[in-house]
Amino acid sequence: MQSSSRTILQKVLISLAKTTLKRYRPGIIGITGNVGKTSAKEAIRTVFERDRNVRSSPKNFNTEIGLSLTILGGWKDTGGAFFYIKVILIGVLNLIWKRRSYPEVLILEYGADRPGDMKRLLEIARPHIGVVTAIGAVPSHVEFFAGPEAVVREKGKLIAALPATGFAILNHDEREIHAMKEGTRAHAITFGSAEDADVRITNTETILRDGMPETAFKITYGGSLVPVRLKGVMGMPHAYAAVTAAAVALAFGMHLVKIAEALGEYTAPNGRMKVIHGVKGSTVLDDTYNAAPSSVRAALDALKTVRAKRKIAVLGDMLELGEYTIPAHKAIGEFAASHIKILITVGDKAKFIAEAAEKAGLSKKNIFVYSGLREASYELKRMIEHGDLVLVKGSQAVRMEKIVREIIEKPEDADELLVRQSPRWLDTPGMYDE
Secondary structure, eight states: OHHHHHHHHHHHHHHHHHHHHHHHOOEEEEEEOSBSHHHHHHHHHHHHTTTSOEEEOSSOOOSHHHHHHHHHOOOSOOOSTTHHHHHHHHHHHHHHSOOTTSOSEEEEEOOOSSTTHHHHHHHHOOOSEEEEOBOOSSOTTGGGSSSHHHHHHHHHHHHHTOOTTSEEEEETTSHHHHGGGGGOSSEEEEEESSTTOSEEEEEEEEEEETTEEEEEEEEEETTEEEEEEEETBOSHHHHHHHHHHHHHHHHTTOOHHHHHHHHTTOOOOTTSSEEEEBGGGOEEEEEOSOOOHHHHHHHHHHHHTSOOSOEEEEEEOOOSOGGGHHHHHHHHHHHHTTTOSEEEEESTTTHHHHHHHHHTTOOGGGEEEESSHHHHHHHHHHHOOTTOEEEEEOOGGGOTHHHHHHHBSOGGGHHHHSSSOSHHHHTSOOTTOO
16 A cells, blocks of 8 residues: 555656646756766756756755656755645646746756666656766666666666757766767767866865865866866865866856856765864765765775875775675775775675775784674774874765764764764664664
């Protein structure tokens, strides 16, 4: 009965969302990828909201219900017994009385965790501009596909569905994504660090001031070059989010200087390479929203860009990798060995990170393997020293944000700073809570 109710609710929300799009006809920017969707979404919103009425989901709304909710309203809170009743009533009223306040641009995330997901999402909302951020050699959710190539094909359906008058914004630095330009009628604009990318990022540098970072770089396009400074963020993932936003804005005809000025207001979404003051004068790099091999590598690379007394990585399991699980974790261990001083792992699969890091040369005395979050949190908090830079990352189900909560300077601000702090999430146990 409960499952049947959810199906009826889903159908009602989808129907309302599709009818709403027909009535208001907003421009739609669709974002997909396995890494960097939310950061790119936030960067795009930051650039556009100065001059346009835009809406992006405040949460990770990238399913059929999530996409529909974003189309129907900008919801700050999504809980409570009467939430969906409110959504439906407001959706119906917006169809009866046309609102001038409805956004002229919607920024939507398209998640494709299983085969067929993209087709279902495109049936709800077909974008005018399609963005593919990054996928990686071993994508997350690959265990539900025939292999990495099948994941790429699923994501590529977003680009293939674009109209001839649309724009495909593609990551030039991933060969499989760059190749998507051959399968679309839309005009392609590529971004990345390669010399022949249309919108190129160069001269990236991150510095720490009073424990907080600033990432500076330059964006070039069509012979023009502008400097960009992102305050309070660290590493290439945020720089890539910014250059992605720049490519989208250029497709809309915005001037590069104006784009760079707007990007100065960008802030990191919670749990996505967010820098937070830690206990004992440490700095915490919170990347706990989720984890895939490519995003873990990017986070570890970010550690190399700044100076710190000691660099500590606290890494949990990477899930949904299927047959790639063990080799992917071992590869991260080998990679991490040259990037950090101390390694802490949490979970059954993350122990392979520890084993490989030791084989790659990281001292055994600096490697700590735990099976539970509580013990890992206690030992980490005990060993942290002034000036340490601590990266915390793991797949969503591992709930590594619980470790971050224990080591930030002001845990009373966790609701504002961390991911998954709603009552529903706080009451849901993680894989390794004991």
